[in-house]
Amino acid sequence: MHRELGFTPRDRALVAAGPAVAGLLLAGGLPIAARWLLGLDTALPFRQIIRLIGAIDRPWELAIEAAVLALAGLLVTVVLFERLITIAVAPAEARFGETVMSRNDVAALYPEGDTLVVLDRESRQAVRCMPRARRKALAEAFQQFGYPWRDADPYADLYRPWIAAADALPPAVDAVLSARAVAVRKKAAKEAGELRATLEKLGYAVRDEGEKQFWRPLVRS
Structure with missing residues (x-):
């Protein structure tokens, strides 16, 4: 018996499509925002760059901008799928990506922002990773199998x-x-x-x- 903790269907869809969609939305909004900033009577950092973005108004220019930002979003998706790991929890051991730890070797697990930290019996950080599962799902799974889950660093x-x-x-x-x-x-x-x-x-x-x-x-x- 074990539980595998990865993306929920909703989270997987958000990670897979969200960055590219955000890039497409930015493609339409950035030139408008840039022209608005240029119309303000104030000094602007990177004014030349803002002026170049504000000059984008032709269909083919908008299409190229959209393609570049969508591609950047897809690259973000690739990075997220590589860095966020699936965790498998069983009564005797837990697998954190490629790292396996015996239940008896785990002194504490706790979230630190988007990171999961696992301490060994010497209070060393045996594992430090970014899980695909949300904090609530992690807490429920580890507590279900009797692991020493903590809401914060016990030390x-x-x-x-x-x-x-x-x-x-x-x-x-x-x-x-x-x-x-x-x-x-x-x-x-x-x-x-x-x-x-x-x-x-x-x-x-x-x-x-x-x-x-x-x-x-x-x-x-």
């Missing part, structure tokens, strides 16, 4: 803001956080994730709020 109160060279952390940990701060600022997600794993090997967890980092010691359960 949130332990986090402290990272301040460079503040002597609150061992030098090696502070150095990794310093390197990770640069990666976060550059939006280098892969590098930031690798440095997160390095911190966990050193006994610490990290959480981001914008470009600010917060840390806590790992907790065994």
